[in-house]
Amino acid sequence: xxxxxxxxxxxxxxxxxxxxxxxxxxxxxxxxxxxxxxxxxxxxxxxxxxxxxxxxxxxxxxxxxxxxxxxxxxxxxxxxxxxxxxxxxxxxxxxxxxxxxxxxxxxxxxxxxxxxxxxxxxxxxxxxxxxxxxxxxxxxxxxxxxxxxxxxxxxxxxxxxxxxxxxxxxxxxxxxxxxxxxxxxxxxxxxxxxxxxxxxxxxxxxxxxxxxxxxxxxxxxxxxxxxxxxxxxxxxxxxxxxxxxxxxxxxxxxxxxxxxxxxxxxxxxxxxxxxxxxxxxxxxxxxxxxxxxxxxxxxxxxxxxxxxxxxxxxxxxxxxxxxxxxxxxxxxxxxxxxxxxxxxxxxxxxxxxxxxxxxxxxxxxxxxxxxxxxxxxxxxxxxxxxxxxxxxxxxxxxxxxxxxxxxxxxxxxxxxxxxxxxxxxxxxxxxxxxxxxxxxxxxxxxxxxxxxxxxxx
Amino acid sequence: xxxxxxxxxxxxxxxxxxxxxxxxxxxxxxxxxxxxxxxxxxxxxxxxxxxxxxxxxxxxxxxxxxxxxxxxxxxxxxxxxxxxxxxxxxxxxxxxxxxxxxxxxxxxxxxxxxxxxxxxxxxxxxxxxxxxxxxxxxxxxxxxxxxxxxxxxxxxxxxxxxxxxxxxxxxxxxxxxxxxxxxxxxxxxxxxxxxxxxxxxxxxxxxxxxxxxxxxxxxxxxxxxxxxxxxxxxxxxxxxxxxxxxxxxxxxxxxxxxxxxxxxxxxxxxxxxxxxxxxxxxxxxxxxxxxxxxxxxxxxxxxxxxxxxxxxxxxxxxxxxxxxxxxxxxxxxxxxxxxxxxxxxxxxxxxxxxxxxxxxxxxxxxxxxxxxxxxxxxxxxxxxxxxxxxxxxxxxxxxxxxxxxxxxxxxxxxxxxxxxxxxxxxxxxxxxxxxxxxxxxxxxxxxxxxxxxxxxxxxxxxxxxxxxxxxx
Numbered sequence: 068x069x070x071x072x073x074x075x076x077x078x079x080x081x082x083x084x085x086x087x088x089x090x091x092x093x094x095x096x097x098x099x100x101x102x103x104x105x106x107x108x109x110x111x112x113x114x115x116x117x118x119x120x121x122x123x124x125x126x127x128x129x130x131x132x133x134x135x136x137x138x139x140x141x142x143x144x145x146x147x148x149x150x151x152x153x154x155x156x157x158x159x160x161x162x163x164x165x166x167x168x169x170x171x172x173x174x175x176x177x178x179x180x181x182x183x184x185x186x187x188x189x190x191x192x193x194x195x196x197x198x199x200x201x202x203x204x205x206x207x208x209x210x211x212x213x214x215x216x217x218x219x220x221x222x223x224x225x226x227x228x229x230x231x232x233x234x235x236x237x238x239x240x241x242x243x244x245x246x247x248x249x250x251x252x253x254x255x256x257x258x259x260x261x262x263x264x265x266x267x268x269x270x271x272x273x274x275x276x277x278x279x280x281x282x283x284x285x286x287x288x289x290x291x292x293x294x295x296x297x298x299x300x301x302x303x304x305x306x307x308x309x310x311x312x313x314x315x316x317x318x319x320x321x322x323x324x325x326x327x328x329x330x331x332x333x334x335x336x337x338x339x340x341x342x343x344x345x346x347x348x349x350x351x352x353x354x355x356x357x358x359x360x361x362x363x364x365x366x367x368x369x370x371x372x373x374x375x376x377x378x379x380x381x382x383x384x385x386x387x388x389x390x391x392x393x394x395x396x397x398x399x400x401x402x403x404x405x406x407x408x409x410x411x412x413x414x415x416x417x418x419x420x421x422x423x424x425x426x427x428x429x430x431x432x433x434x435x436x437x438x439x440x441x442x443x444x445x446x447x448x449x450x451x452x453x454x455x456x457x458x459x460x461x462x463x464x465x466x467x468x469x470x471x472x473x474x475x476x477x478x479x480x481x482x483x484x485x486x487x488x489x490x491x492x493x494x495x496x497x498x499x500x501x502x503x504x505x506x507x508x509x510x511x512x513x514x515x516x517x518x519x520x521x522x523x524x
Numbered sequence: 525x526x527x528x529x530x531x532x533x534x535x536x537x538x539x540x541x542x543x544x545x546x547x548x549x550x551x552x553x554x555x556x557x558x559x560x561x562x563x564x565x566x567x568x569x570x571x572x573x574x575x576x577x578x579x580x581x582x583x584x585x586x587x588x589x590x591x592x593x594x595x596x597x598x599x600x601x602x603x604x605x606x607x608x609x610x611x612x613x614x615x616x617x618x619x620x621x622x623x624x625x626x627x628x629x630x631x632x633x634x635x636x637x638x639x640x641x642x643x644x645x646x647x648x649x650x651x652x653x654x655x656x657x658x659x660x661x662x663x664x665x666x667x668x669x670x671x672x673x674x675x676x677x678x679x680x681x682x683x684x685x686x687x688x689x690x691x692x693x694x695x696x697x698x699x700x701x702x703x704x705x706x707x708x709x710x711x712x713x714x715x716x717x718x719x720x721x722x723x724x725x726x727x728x729x730x731x732x733x734x735x736x737x738x739x740x741x742x743x744x745x746x747x748x749x750x751x752x753x754x755x756x757x758x759x760x761x762x763x764x765x766x767x768x769x770x771x772x773x774x775x776x777x778x779x780x781x782x783x784x785x786x787x788x789x790x791x792x793x794x795x796x797x798x799x800x801x802x803x804x805x806x807x808x809x810x811x812x813x814x815x816x817x818x819x820x821x822x823x824x825x826x827x828x829x830x831x832x833x834x835x836x837x838x839x840x841x842x843x844x845x846x847x848x849x850x851x852x853x854x855x856x857x858x859x860x861x862x863x864x865x866x867x868x869x870x871x872x873x874x875x876x877x878x879x880x881x882x883x884x885x886x887x888x889x890x891x892x893x894x895x896x897x898x899x900x901x902x903x904x905x906x907x908x909x910x911x912x913x914x915x916x917x918x919x920x921x922x923x924x925x926x927x928x929x930x931x932x933x934x935x936x937x938x939x940x941x942x943x944x945x946x947x948x949x950x951x952x953x954x955x956x957x958x959x960x961x962x963x964x965x966x967x968x969x970x971x972x973x974x975x976x977x978x979x980x981x982x983x984x985x986x987x988x989x990x991x992x993x994x995x996x
Contacts, residue, residue: 195774195777196771196774196777196779198777198778199778199779199780199781199800199801199802199814200801200802202780202801202802203802432975435950435951435975436951438946438950439943439946439947439950439951442942442943442946443943446939446942446943449939450936453929453932454802454803454804454813455801455802455813456813456815456925457719457804457811457813457815457925457926457927458719458925458927458929459929459932459935460710462559462564462592462593464560467556467559467560467593468560470556471553471556471557474549474552474553474556475553477549478546478549478550478553480950481542481545481546481549482546484974485542485545486542486543486546511560
């Protein structure tokens with residue numbers, strides 16, 4: 068058993084690295100100058116994703132085998148991340164093959180890697196037996212419906228994003244949004260402390276013994292009083308405040324510069340872009356825009372370096388105790404890198420995509436598929452809660468956020484069927500719905516407290 | 525009078541507007557958020573007044589922020605949404621119904637397949653009119669969908685029509701009606717149901733509950749907060765036994781907790797059953813759920829008093845609780861257990877005891893270690909007896925949730941209808957098919973009212989199949 072357990076860990080970790088490799092192959096793909104080569108590299112990346120998916124599935128199956136039939140591999144944060152990522156890859160592969168859209172991976176695979184990266188860095192990977200509240204057949208059914216619908220919404224959001232690009236959104240507009248996302252991510256990475264004291268801090272590391280006797284490095288937490296909230300001890304990372312504020316100011320500035328110099332979207336109404344149109348769209352960035360953004364990117368690399376070598380700057384700091392911070396920074400860096408490459412080759416990238424209305428259809432179809440399962444998620448959740456907690460609906464944060472996600476996609480469906488909204492507006496709704504869904508899936512457990520807290524680390 | 529009629533008309537139009545639906549949905553989305561961020565009044569939460577301080581508490585109480593989902597603004601939104609839903613449904617019904625039950629239109633070859641969403645195929649055949657008719661009627665028959673019909677028949681001419689999924693035109697009515705049914709169930713539960721908790725020690729019994737929300741039921745006692753009340757059950761719940769089992773390899777991780785409950789009415793036992801998490805019991809419509817457990821701060825200790833001179837015959841077995849005085853007549857003394865620890869400085873479980881002379885303590889408190897039975901004998905050399913602890917069992921209370929949910933059957937039917945309707949409305953579309961035979965040529969056409977994905981390919985496949993069948 069011990070051997071099998073180690074093998075599953077190896078398979079799951081390897082699949083995470085394969086997804087990372089695929090991300091880089093996708094980057095190579097979109098940096099090629101002609102559409103045939105884009106397609107070729109994207110297909111290579113898709114093969115790597117497929118190999119990763121096989122290992123991923125074996126790892127999950129192995130965990131299910133070890134834990135026994137009544138303990139499916141989605142009972143804690145580590146497994147939820149892996150199972151959710153698995154669902155996304157499954158739908159991604161299906162969509163890529165069925166609708167001949169290998170470039171979906173440019174946005175889907177980084178998302179999958181973020182989830183898998185978070186799982187690799189989660190300290191507790193043990194297969195622990197179920198606490199009484201989870202000993203129910205609904206655990207299998209309810210969570211499975213959740214995985215299906217959330218994975219469907221995720222792929223739909225990636226497609227919506229592709230749609231927006233295909234419709235010819237000018238890069239200055241994309242850049243404004245991206246720069247703001249970077250500012251938001253930096254703020255989250257810095258936390259309250261960076262705005263209070265100006266210092267960039269990370270969670271202090273301590274060694275904890277798991278119930279099984281294994282020792283893991285994790286963040287140092289304590290309670291100030293009995294029943295009080297768990298507080299994490301923080302420590303300043305030497306020198307890190309310099310690149311942090313540099314990057315923060317650069318991205319804030321670049322959002323302003325991008326917005327002020329934005330071009331009108333004359334091409335929005337065109338179904339298919341001509342090569343000249345697409346090339347023009349790609350070259351709407353002024354040297355000032357590129358310069359300020361690049362300055363932020365350089366500062367960002369410095370900040371990443373600071374975080375990765377924190378252990379050498381202070382012995383009580385390590386990456387293991389700051390998994391989400393590290394993943395957040397890597398994700399932001401990756402986004403900025405993709406943007407930088409796309410701006411150089413925007414025309415060819417757009418030409419390699421199917422027509423906008425096709426992509427819109429794909430995205431709509433994913434939501435049509437996912438929405439009934441989201442409804443099932445809510446109903447089976449209510450049935451389970453009725454049997455376990457004595458009430459079918461209790462406005463627990465997790466329940467409420469799943470309902471909020473449901474409302475978001477209700478707006479999408481009614482906007483589409485009754486209001487005949489434009490594809491652009493619908494895509495924006497789909498992406499907002501996705502952000503809400505991610506919060507319902509992860510944010511609630513990590514940020515808010517409630518009855519579903521066994522999902523937290 | 526005409527002014528009034530037009531006012532009513534305009535109001536109706538405002539309530540029945542689709543834009544209102546969108547605004548309501550967006551508002552519901554946004555106004556669902558504060559209740560997940562701001563602490564809600566709840567039996568297990570600290571009082572929001574303590575959490576946030578007076579200023580914010582006062583502000584939040586005015587806005588009903590701490591009871592967000594029962595507040596006037598949230599309930600108001602639900603009411604407006606329901607009215608809007610009813611008005612929209614009524615407005616659109618005649619049109620929708622007509623589309624679902626419409627008689628098929630007879631097509632001529634000239635108009636065959638002119639609608640934009642219609643696809644058309646044609647090929648030549650050597651078969652006669654009757655052969656084509658019987659073949660197509662047989663081929664098109666399916667357990668799902670209507671029986672194929674002959675729309676037009678003449679000399680050397682026949683038109684067959686069939687359709688599938690036409691009820692998906694009005695499946696949204698099932699979804700929306702079900703939503704209203706769920707609301708109705710929730711209202712019944714809110715008005716006539718209750719939901720409460722009781723922590724009961726093993727052997728104890730209760731006949732009152734702490735309830736989370738007020739119902740119309742009588743017997744409520746107002747608490748200062750106004751929301752936490754006591755409620756008389758009408759019967760007693762006695763906990764005959766309660767056990768927590770832990771996983772052996774994972775200390776501190778509970779495997780199961782089980783309560784043996786007995787229902788007593790006027791002292792007469794009516795029912796007895798064991799409940800565990802995910803497996804409740806029901807008595808007179810009131811359901812009892814195993815929710816939690818906690819330490820009672822008491823332990824049951826099994827011990828032996830061993831005479832030092834006659835260790836074999838002078839052993840007395842006793843079972844005591846913490847704080848209980850155990851008289852030892854033989855030695856003119858008594859002992860009392862002060863505390864029990866799971867681990868005494870690395871020596872394992874132990875009980876701290878005190879010897880008493882009458883009411884007064886005599887000597888210092890001393891420890892009895894379960895895993896080191898001879899420790900007491902060497903520790904208290906002057907005492908004529910030694911104490912051996914065989915078992916220390918920590919006592920727990922069982923945490924029950926007790927609820928009466930009269931709306932449940934209503935909203936479960938609503939949920940069922942909503943699921944059925946959602947799947948049908950979103951994944952099925954209304955498809956119409958025509959086969960037209962005239963002078964040795966067959967035309968095949970199909971249309972779909974929405975969701976054209978994959979329809980094109982599926983129809984081409986069907987056309988190929990039909991062509992193979994009717995080539996002659």
